[in-house]
Amino acid sequence: MSTSTVPFVGLTGGLAAGKSTALAALERLGARTLSTDEVVHELYAGEELRDLVVARWGSGVAPGGVVDRAAIAKHAFADPAERQWLESQVWPRVGAAVVAFRQDADAADPRPPAAVVETPLLFEAGMQDAYDATIAVVAPEDVRRARAEERGHHGVDERNSRHLSQEEKSARATYTVVNDGSVDDLERRLAAVLDELQP
Structure with missing residues (x-):
């Protein structure tokens, strides 16, 4: 190290x-700490991911414009191809957040x-x-x-x-x-x- x-x-x-x-x-x-679950929650709260899942599965997964994670899970876990699609949207975005988090920690003063x-x-x-x-x-x-x-x-x-x-x-x-x-x-x-x- x-x-x-x-x-x-x-x-x-x-x-x-x-x-x-x-x-x-x-x-x-x-x-310095980061929860990937919280990152995912924030992604679902944003417009970009919400619009992607609505385009894929219909407005029922985001009633009133708010993502319903239980509805998303029903689609994603019903079919391995759908789960793979969802993970291909979510994980690169989570990965980018983790990279940014690590860079911020390395630049922090005092050093954590x-x-x-x-x-x-x-x-x-x-x-x-x-x-x-x-x-x-x-x-x-x-x-x-x-x-x-x-x-x-x-x-x-x-x-x-x-x-x-x-x-x-x-x-x-x-x-x-x-x-x-x-x-x-x-x-x-x-x-x-x-x-x-x-x-």
Whole structure:
């Protein structure tokens, strides 16, 4: 890792393991942070992507001019070719946002300890090589189940989805951070990772 650039880190983890909580903790610790989910939300809120999906699937996917992500999912996941089309529109735009984010972090003064991008499907999409290091946030099954139920999601079974198990993510990641206690506990563990990342 060269000393001239800020460590570029991919953050991922199991469903309901606490990725967003970890990202917020890293920001409090001084890291520059970006959520790819938030980038996608912003893209859908803009006119360019909205107009593309309306042209593809009709005005029903954006009632009143506001994109309905559930309606988009129905089209995209019904047919692999449609999903491929959607990803070909979304991912290059997300990629451009990530590149701009990294350039801003490298130019920042004072220099942040890391530039961290939360990427839920980091390993599934084969994006790990784009980063200097990766962090997997994991949590015990009962903790994840309780968090998922609090959010109104039923279960966190990853076997039938596009997600790897959190054990697999942990095995592939540079660092694994267990989120089984308080936010302060999580922050301390992440601070130790940031220390290790320094050149």
